[in-house]
Amino acid sequence: MKIVRSLDVAEVGVSHNEEIRKKVLLEKGTIPQLMNFSSAVFKPGQSVETHNHPTMYEVFYILKGRVEFVVEQDKVILGVGDCITIAPGEMHSQSNPYEENVEWIYFGIATD
Numbered sequence: 001m002k003i004v005r006s007l008d009v010a011e012v013g014v015s016h017n018e019e020i021r022k023k024v025l026l027e028k029g030t031i032p033q034l035m036n037f038s039s040a041v042f043k044p045g046q047s048v049e050t051h052n053h054p055t056m057y058e059v060f061y062i063l064k065g066r067v068e069f070v071v072e073q074d075k076v077i078l079g080v081g082d083c084i085t086i087a088p089g090e091m092h093s094q095s096n097p098y099e100e101n102v103e104w105i106y107f108g109i110a111t112d
Contacts, residue, residue, distance in 0.1 A: 002030070006039065014040060016048040026107075035108030042067060042102035047095035055112040058086045065102035068095045 004025045011021040022040035030037075035056055042065070050070070060069075061083045069076050069084060071092045078084060086092050088111050096102050 002026075014048070016051060017046065019043075020046050020048065033110045035110055037105070037107040039063075039103070039105045042094070042096045042104070044096055044099055044101070048093055050091050050093040052089055052091050053086075053108065055088055055110055057088060057109045057111065058092075058106060059109075060084050060086075060104050060106040063103040063105065065096070065100045066098050067102040067104070068097060069093070 006023055006025065009023040009025060011023055014020045014022050020040060020042055022038045024036050024038045026034060026037035028035050060078075062078050062080055064080060066077055066079045069078060069086075069092060071084075071086060072090050076084070
C-alpha cells in the first residue's frame with residue numbers, strides 16, 4: 001500500500017512549460033509502465049506547445065474549468081467531467097484562453 005497526501009507534495013513545473021505547475025502523485029517506476037500520475041493547475045492564458053510522446057498514452061480528466069486541446073489538427077473544448085486519451089505519436093497541444101483556472105488529473109502509460 002502507498003498513500004500520497006497531495007498537501008505534502010511540492011509543485012514543480014511541467015516539462016513543456018515551467019510556469020504551469022503540477023504535483024506528481026505517483027512517479028515513473030512506482031507502477032510498471034506508469035510514467036506519472038499528477039494533478040495540475042492551468043491558469044488563464046497558459047498553453048503547452050504542440051508535441052507528441054512516441055511511446056506513451058496520456059489521459060487527462062478535467063476537474064474544474066474549461067480547456068482547449070488540439071489533437072492532430074482537431075480542436076476540442078473540454079470541461080468538468082470530461083476525459084481525453086491521447087495515443088502515442090499523436091501531435092497535441094493545450095491552452096486555457098478562458099478566465100478561470102483549469103484543474104485536471106492526468107497520467108501517462110508507456111508502451112515500451
